[in-house]
Structures are given as structure tokens and as C-alpha cells.
Amino acid sequence: MSERNGSTGCLSRTYFKNAHIIDGTGRAAYQGGLLVEGEKIKAVGTLHPEPMGPDVTVIDLAGNTLMPGMILSHVHLSYNHVRDLPDLDLKQPAEVSTIAAVCNARTMLDCGYTSGLSAGALHMVDIHIRNAINAGKIPGPRLLAAGRDLCQTGGMLDWNPSWLRLGMEGLGVFVDDPWAVRKAVRQMVKDGADMIKMYITGEGLLLECQQTELTCTQEEIDAMVEEAHRRNRLCSVHARSSESCQMAARAKVDLIDHATFIDDETLDMIAEAGSFVAPGLDYIVSTLAYAKAGGFRWLGSYENFLDKTHYQEELDAAIINIGKAHERGIKLLIGSDFGFEWCPHGTYGRELTHLVKLVGYKPMDALVAATKLGSEAMRMQDKIGTLEAGKYADLLVVDGNPLADISILEDRNRITHIMKGGEFFRQPTEKTATRNRNATPASSVPSWATW
Numbered sequence: 001m002s003e004r005n006g007s008t009g010c011l012s013r014t015y016f017k018n019a020h021i022i023d024g025t026g027r028a029a030y031q032g033g034l035l036v037e038g039e040k041i042k043a044v045g046t047l048h049p050e051p052m053g054p055d056v057t058v059i060d061l062a063g064n065t066l067m068p069g070m071i072l073s074h075v076h077l078s079y080n081h082v083r084d085l086p087d088l089d090l091k092q093p094a095e096v097s098t099i100a101a102v103c104n105a106r107t108m109l110d111c112g113y114t115s116g117l118s119a120g121a122l123h124m125v126d127i128h129i130r131n132a133i134n135a136g137k138i139p140g141p142r143l144l145a146a147g148r149d150l151c152q153t154g155g156m157l158d159w160n161p162s163w164l165r166l167g168m169e170g171l172g173v174f175v176d177d178p179w180a181v182r183k184a185v186r187q188m189v190k191d192g193a194d195m196i197k198m199y200i201t202g203e204g205l206l207l208e209c210q211q212t213e214l215t216c217t218q219e220e221i222d223a224m225v226e227e228a229h230r231r232n233r234l235c236s237v238h239a240r241s242s243e244s245c246q247m248a249a250r251a252k253v254d255l256i257d258h259a260t261f262i263d264d265e266t267l268d269m270i271a272e273a274g275s276f277v278a279p280g281l282d283y284i285v286s287t288l289a290y291a292k293a294g295g296f297r298w299l300g301s302y303e304n305f306l307d308k309t310h311y312q313e314e315l316d317a318a319i320i321n322i323g324k325a326h327e328r329g330i331k332l333l334i335g336s337d338f339g340f341e342w343c344p345h346g347t348y349g350r351e352l353t354h355l356v357k358l359v360g361y362k363p364m365d366a367l368v369a370a371t372k373l374g375s376e377a378m379r380m381q382d383k384i385g386t387l388e389a390g391k392y393a394d395l396l397v398v399d400g401n402p403l404a405d406i407s408i409l410e411d412r413n414r415i416t417h418i419m420k421g422g423e424f425f426r427q428p429t430e431k432t433a434t435r436n437r438n439a440t441p442a443s444s445v446p447s448w449a450t451w
């Protein structure tokens with residue numbers, strides 16, 4: 001959607017000057033300017049002569065940071081302040097899922113995430129949210145939608161008791177042989193999915209299906225990849241163990257979510273396959289912190305929680321493995337299971353902070369993961385992800401320097417301007433600019449999680 005100047009018929013132009021530019025490519029930050037024309041970046045760097053004229057809106061950033069809109073590479077838009085498994089399916093009808101997802105899509109944009117890769121959504125609401133965003137009906141990021149996730153009988157999503165005969169309506173589709181997988185992929189493609197996700201291991205909180213329990217066969221993963229790729233769709237797996245990630249690497253899955261509890265041989269195989277990895281560190285960190293603060297009473301003491309869920313062991317392994325993966329050149333992404341009570345939507349910036357403070361990432365590398373690498377995972381690197389001429393003007397102005405303190409990106413109030421496709425989602429008015437100088441303001445948009 002191009003903005004046009006009604007009087008001249010020319011594309012509208014916005015010139016950001018005196019910016020501390022972090023362009024997302026990984027090259028050193030520099031002082032410069034950026035010109036937006038219509039929905040695209042027209043020029044970036046040291047602009048001579050400076051753009052001027054009645055059709056140019058000039059915004060002097062006075063040294064504040066200009067960077068690409070960020071990309072959340074693992075997000076569940078329908079997760080709605082989940083406290084327990086029934087909150088993920090039984091307690092949430094399609095109507096509530098839809099409202100939550102609309103709010104969470106807006107929250108993503110409000111936190112500076114102008115694009116995202118869905119990791120699955122109840123009732124396929126992510127597909128319809130994507131369509132509404134693309135039609136300009138609701139605010140939200142550019143989104144690759146996954147629809148319902150694939151899983152096996154007895155696998156991670158099959159938590160409802162068999163005797164109730166509930167199955168899993170909404171969140172997942174159970175598939176138990178390669179042809180069932182192919183049919184499910186074909187159905188998901190028909191229904192509008194950009195990517196297919198399959199769960200192939202369990203999870204710490206699921207005591208009957210743990211992180212290291214593999215729930216499918218190589219043939220089933222191969223079938224998913226072949227069907228998805230034949231239709232030019234991406235595919236991802238939820239996989240936390242060595243065995244599962246090796247199977248994913250053999251199948252050349254595009255994206256592995258987690259890959260946390262794995263060994264060096266598996267890291268080598270993932271590097272060789274070229275799969276992207278979204279570790280989702282914050283989910284483990286937050287889950288442990290919540291348990292320590294008295295959460296998960298159904299598991300008894302904190303010691304019993306640790307013994308049953310193995311999350312501390314997983315976190316220790318993940319921190320080491322993310323560092324090793326980064327050294328091997330595996331492309332690690334920003335994203336996690338936001339939408340639980342202990343890691344709600346809107347807290348996305350914590351993932352970057354963990355990479356820097358727990359793993360030892362350079363802040364620039366964390367920013368590249370949140371921008372350029374995310375665009376590559378979406379196969380949209382020619383359109384978004386970096387501040388380069390010809391790409392969509394998806395960009396942020398940050399009050400401060402995230403290279404000096406990455407955690408400022410956790411505070412949406414420090415992101416003063418948010419632009420997607422040349423249109424401002426947020427820009428300060430004189431009133432908010434004065435308020436920002438004098439106090440820390442409340443967010444202008446409440447997060448769904450705080451309702």
C-alpha cells in the first residue's frame with residue numbers, strides 16, 4: 001500500500017536524518033540517513049544532497065538508532081495467557097482464539113516485530129489473521145502461517161485422555177503413517193498454510209512424553225518435507241533431542257524449533273543440512289523461574305519439578321549448544337513459546353537478552369538473528385530484514401543503542417517509531433515526545449496478556 005501525495009500524485013517521502021544506523025547485515029553501525037519513498041527504502045547511507053522539498057517529511061533522530069523491523073521466527077498467535085494444557089485447547093473456543101490472535105498480532109507490531117513465522121495456531125486462526133493483515137484490515141506483522149500442527153497419536157499434543165474421546169480439535173492433526181502425513185500436508189496447503197509444522201518429540205511439562213522421547217519415524221518426516229517442498233511451502237519440527245534433530249537434518253527440514261538437548265554429532269548434521277534453528281531459550285528460562293517462584297504446584301516442590309521435567313538440564317545443554325551452533329555457522333533465530341502466563345506475548349525481547357547475557361552472543365549477532373537471518377528463514381531476504389535500497393521500509397527507531405544494552409529492546413516504550421511498508425504504526429506526537437522525556441510512559445497498546 002503506497003502512500004501518495006494527493007496534490008502531486010507522487011509517492012510520499014520520509015527522510016530520517018542523523019541516525020545511528022544498524023542495518024541488519026552485521027556490518028558496523030554508522031551515522032547516516034535513510035529515505036523512504038512510498039512503501040520502499042529509496043536510499044540509505046550518507047545522502048548527498050540531502051533529500052528536501054515540500055514532499056519530504058524530515059525526521060531528525062538526533063543520534064538515536066535506526067534498525068530493521070525485527071522478525072519473530074517462532075510465534076503462536078493464539079496462545080492466550082496459558083496456565084495449563086486445557087487453556088491450549090479445551091477452554092478456548094475458536095472465537096476467543098481469534099480475538100487473542102488479533103490482539104497478539106498487534107502486540108508483535110507494537111514491540112517492533114514487523115514479520116513473523118507462525119509455529120501453529122488453534123483453529124488455523126493464523127491463516128485468517130495473515131489474510132486480514134495483508135488486506136489492511138487489522139494491524140500486524142508480515143506473517144507466514146502454519147495453521148494446525150501435525151503430531152502423532154501419543155505424541156506431544158495428544159494429551160486429552162483417550163476415554164473422553166476428545167482427540168484434539170483445533171490445535172493439531174494426528175497423523176500415523178507417511179500417507180496420513182501427506183494428506184494432512186495437502187489439506188493444510190489447501191487451507192492456506194505457508195509452512196507445515198510437525199511435533200516429533202515431547203516436552204518437559206508433559207510427563208508422559210518428554211523432551212527426549214521421539215514420537216515419529218523417519219518416513220513420516222520425509223513425507224512432510226517432500227509434500228511441503230513440492231508445493232513450495234516451508235516446514236518445521238518441534239524437536240529437542242539428538243535422535244529427533246538428526247532425523248530432521250536427514251530430511252532437510254527448513255527450520256528446527258528448539259534443538260536444545262543435543263550432542264556435537266547432531267550439531268554437525270544440522271550445520272551440514274543448512275536447517276535454521278529457533279532455540280526458544282526464553283521458554284525454558286521463564287518456566288524454571290516460574291517454578292522456582294511457586295508455580296506448577298501440581299508437581300509439588302521445586303526439587304520435584306526439576307527431577308520430573310529436566311528443564312534445568314535442558315537449559316544447561318541449550319546454553320552450550322547455542323554457542324556451539326553459532327560457532328558452526330548454524331543460523332539461529334529469535335522466537336519462543338510466548339503466550340504462557342510465565343512468558344506472555346509482548347516479552348519477546350527477552351530472547352535477544354538471553355543470547356547476549358546467557359550464551360555470550362555479541363549484541364550485533366543477536367540483532368542479525370532478529371533481522372537478516374529471520375528474513376532468510378522466511379525466504380524473503382530480497383524484500384525485508386536489512387536496511388537496503390529497494391527493500392520494504394520495515395524499520396524501527398530506538399531511543400538508545402541496543403549494541404550497548406540489548407535489553408532496551410525488551411521495553412516497547414524505547415521504540416519510538418515503528419514503520420511497516422512505509423506506513424507508520426507508531427510515531428511520537430509532540431505530546432508523547434514530551435512525556436517520554438519526562439517519565440516512563442505506559443504502553444499505548446495494552447497486551448492481551450494483561451487483560
Ligand SMILES: [Zn+2]
Nearest residue numbers: 076119336337
Ligand atoms: Zn512453539
